[in-house]
Amino acid sequence: MLRIVGAGKIFNTNNGNTKALEDVNLTVARGEFVSLVGPSGCGKSTILNIIAGLERASSGKVLKEGREITGAGPDRVVMFQEPALFPWLRVIDNVEYGMKIAGIPKRERREKALHYLKMVHLTRFASSYIHELSGGMRQRVALARALAMDSDILLMDEPFAALDSQTRSILHGELQQIWEATRKTIIFVTHNVEEAVLLADRVAVMAANPGRIKREFEIKLPRPRDMENVEFVYLVGQIMKELKDEVEKVARSEFDSGWSLKKSTFLLSPDSNLGGSI
Numbered sequence: 375m376l377r378i379v380g381a382g383k384i385f386n387t388n389n390g391n392t393k394a395l396e397d398v399n400l401t402v403a404r405g406e407f408v409s410l411v412g413p414s415g416c417g418k419s420t421i422l423n424i425i426a427g428l429e430r431a432s433s434g435k436v437l438k439e440g441r442e443i444t445g446a447g448p449d450r451v452v453m454f455q456e457p458a459l460f461p462w463l464r465v466i467d468n469v470e471y472g473m474k475i476a477g478i479p480k481r482e483r484r485e486k487a488l489h490y491l492k493m494v495h496l497t498r499f500a501s502s503y504i505h506e507l508s509g510g511m512r513q514r515v516a517l518a519r520a521l522a523m524d525s526d527i528l529l530m531d532e533p534f535a536a537l538d539s540q541t542r543s544i545l546h547g548e549l550q551q552i553w554e555a556t557r558k559t560i561i562f563v564t565h566n567v568e569e570a571v572l573l574a575d576r577v578a579v580m581a582a583n584p585g586r587i588k589r590e591f592e593i594k595l596p597r598p599r600d601m602e603n604v605e606f607v608y609l610v611g612q613i614m615k616e617l618k619d620e621v622e623k624v625a626r627s628e629f630d631s632g633w634s635l636k637k638s639t640f641l642l643s644p645d646s647n648l649g650g651s652i
């Protein structure tokens with residue numbers, strides 16, 4: 375069980391202090407898949423970084439199995455939008471890299487790397503270099519590398535945002551299979567409400583200025599989920615509605631006066647991906 379208890383975060387910058395998070399409370403059960411959605415700048419990445427131990431909360435705390443997280447650890451792995459792979463290493467060596475740093479013996483890490491490359495269907499490309507792969511394949515290498523660390527928590531920060539919708543859809547399928555096979559706890563940040571509802575057990579909607587959790591939606595639809603299912607569409611609509619005020623609030627503070635967000639722009643965006651707006 376992972377518990378964020380009353381977490382706040384203040385960044386001190388040259389332009390003064392930014393209150394990025396205030397009183398964030400979130401509990402994630404072992405093996406649960408939780409998505410975080412919210413307007414741009416509401417602190418989604420900051421929450422992931424605090425859980426990862428890459429940032430310290432200014433107030434409150436994060437507990438994992440009752441123990442306070444005070445720094446980074448191999449039990450929590452982060453996966454970013456840009457896969458950050460080493461171009462001079464082959465695919466297999468990229469997957470092995472973290473294990474090598476962790477001091478895992480060569481034979482064991484090779485076996486594990488092959489196991490996870492198989493899971494992301496990239497065995498054939500084990501000896502390829504990164505520039506020879508498409509964006510989707512690179513992100514699958516990053517996923518294999520993250521899985522190979524054997525962490526029990528996978529923190530994913532908009533991992534598929536840069537991919538085209540077909541590739542993203544394939545990766546959704548793979549991620550669901552992997553999650554079902556490994557039962558890792560996943561916290562998944564996305565701007566795409568459909569993606570959140572498709573994958574998660576629970577969607578936490580955040581508010582901005584300061585960042586906090588506004589509402590949580592349990593997604594009880596059976597898997598694999600059908601995006602055209604009436605209940606699916608209804609849930610996406612409900613979450614979008616919850617977000618709309620927040621997105622408007624942020625947009626108003628960022629745009630000129632007189633700006634307004636048309637309802638149609640918001641609800642009818644092609645794949646519920648509100649891009650930079652949320």
Ligand SMILES: Nc1ncnc2c1ncn2[C@@H]1O[C@H](COP(=O)(O)OP(=O)(O)OP(=O)(O)O)[C@@H](O)[C@H]1O
Nearest residue numbers: 385387392394413414415416417418419420421652
């Ligand atoms: N290292 C930092 N130093 C100063 N301010 C920061 C730092 N990191 C984040 N912030 C600020 O904290 C707030 C939350 O940022 P964060 O990146 O967590 O939001 P986000 O919801 O992930 O945004 P987006 O959806 O645009 O990626 C923003 O106002 C941001 O400018």
